[in-house]
Amino acid sequence: MSSAFNYDWFTGPAFERQKDEARDRCARKKFPNLSPDQMATDQNYQAFRSALEVRTLIYLRDGFSYEMKELVDVGLRGMLTFECEPLEEQYKVGSFVVSVLFDEIVRVEVFAVHPSEKPEDIPLITGFRSSPSDMNPAPREDALRVS
Numbered sequence: 001m002s003s004a005f006n007y008d009w010f011t012g013p014a015f016e017r018q019k020d021e022a023r024d025r026c027a028r029k030k031f032p033n034l035s036p037d038q039m040a041t042d043q044n045y046q047a048f049r050s051a052l053e054v055r056t057l058i059y060l061r062d063g064f065s066y067e068m069k070e071l072v073d074v075g076l077r078g079m080l081t082f083e084c085e086p087l088e089e090q091y092k093v094g095s096f097v098v099s100v101l102f103d104e105i106v107r108v109e110v111f112a113v114h115p116s117e118k119p120e121d122i123p124l125i126t127g128f129r130s131s132p133s134d135m136n137p138a139p140r141e142d143a144l145r146v147s
Contacts, residue, residue, distance in 0.1 A: 005105045007077040022112035023052045052112045059107040
């Protein structure tokens, strides 16, 4: 059984299309009365869309999840390698680089948000849980998220 996600999905047009779609939908939600033609030329719409931040969440088959900061090219095509940022302040002095097999990725979520509209309570992304069946994990020192 082959996975829907592979090296080409993340480095080719599919991942970029998903991020663009999230940006477009977020901007259209903010400017619902603009027609597609107006969106292309409206300066407020274009300024809002270009300022959007995109967060990428990676969910694994074992129940763990990560938030991707940046793809890392280590020359391997059989696994996804990316940088995460630790949640706990004392671990922010280093860098977490994670590699996962593509077959272990079950879902990729992309969230676009304008910096002025970010929620104050950012949800915890669980890089590690005590067990995959633990659906409400307590925050742990090794939980990961992107700033």
